[in-house]
Amino acid sequence: MRARQKLGKYRIEKRLADGPLAAVYQAFDTIHGLRVALKIPHRRMMDDYFLADFRKEVRMLAKLDHPNILPIQNACFIDGYFVISMPLGIxxxxxxxxxxxxxxxxxxxxxxxxxxxxxxxxxxxxxxxxxxxxxxxxxxxxxxxxxxxxxxxxxxxxxxxxxxxxxxxxxxxxxxxxxxxxxxxxxxxxxxxxxxxxxxxxxxxxxxxxxxxxxxxxxxxxxxxxxxxxxxxxxxxxxxxxxxxxxxxxxxxxxxxxxx
Missing domain, CATH: 1.10.510.10 (Transferase(Phosphotransferase) domain 1)
Incomplete structure (x- = not known):
């Protein structure tokens, strides 16, 4: 993903981290007017096997309600990408x-x-x-x-x-x-x-x-x-x-x- 690229309501600003399964980006939510972190699986991971793991992560985090665990704000498909939105830290x-x-x-x-x-x-x-x-x-x-x-x-x-x-x-x-x-x-x-x-x-x-x-x-x-x-x-x-x-x-x- 490139800086200023649009992904649904999100505008990519910069990449924060790049792991073996996914990258994390700082993005601007143009509807809510705030910055968020987006976790987006790499294209090579966009198959049923790996997507099942990402869905599992979302469902697992839905069980965890604690001030010291990062919550998921939203998870959905946008333009062929599986996008997980989370609060942006400093x-x-x-x-x-x-x-x-x-x-x-x-x-x-x-x-x-x-x-x-x-x-x-x-x-x-x-x-x-x-x-x-x-x-x-x-x-x-x-x-x-x-x-x-x-x-x-x-x-x-x-x-x-x-x-x-x-x-x-x-x-x-x-x-x-x-x-x-x-x-x-x-x-x-x-x-x-x-x-x-x-x-x-x-x-x-x-x-x-x-x-x-x-x-x-x-x-x-x-x-x-x-x-x-x-x-x-x-x-x-x-x-x-x-x-x-x-x-x-x-x-x-x-x-x-x-x-x-």
Missing amino acids: DTLGGRLQRRISTEKALDFTGQILAAIAHAHEEGIIHCDIKPDNFILFPGNVLRLADFGFSKLARRRIEASGSGTVGYVAPEQAMGRPLLASDVFSTGLVLYRLFAGTLPRWPYDWPPPGAARLRKKLHPEMVALIRRAIEVKPNRRYRDGARMLAAFEAIRQPAAGRRA
Whole structure:
């Protein structure tokens, strides 16, 4: 899609992201008079097989009503394209990580990240692609989890491809066996980067680079929470996002009291 190209009531302004399945554009809604984000599958994905996945994403998100999950405003076919319209944020967490974040603000982001994942898990949904670029930042420092395109339903047996993003994907998910605990692992890596400024690498031996910075910033119980989340063996992690959120809330005040 090109800048100024019209797509129904939308006028394309610029491309924001380009993934393996779809591109995301900033567009202007000429009827409502506001800017939105449009997720549009690549032309090569416009067949019945892949369109079924995009419809599934829309229906899945319709189940998720939470302030930290990005809602879908509309989904329809326009001029042969399948178009998903969503609220437009001001940045991604990935972009925000390029600038200094105070420990207090990082702890606030942590609570929002875990709340979003806990809600999805309570609905039986594994996100399968937890990473900083999939958290959209809105005014007021509100984070919303986006891009459920790789998501799987945990209530039935999963035989998935190794979907996810290299650097954040859990070992068992890379082997095609995602669990709720796989999202926990990816979340632990996001939090490690959020506080330590670097990303641990395989084989995730403790302490990874940046651990000294982590210990300087955070209460030992918060460090232990992150360490448990990135255990290689799933049964050593928190079972799901709800349990990780509960553990975080139990130690949040001590952690906040130790901010840098």
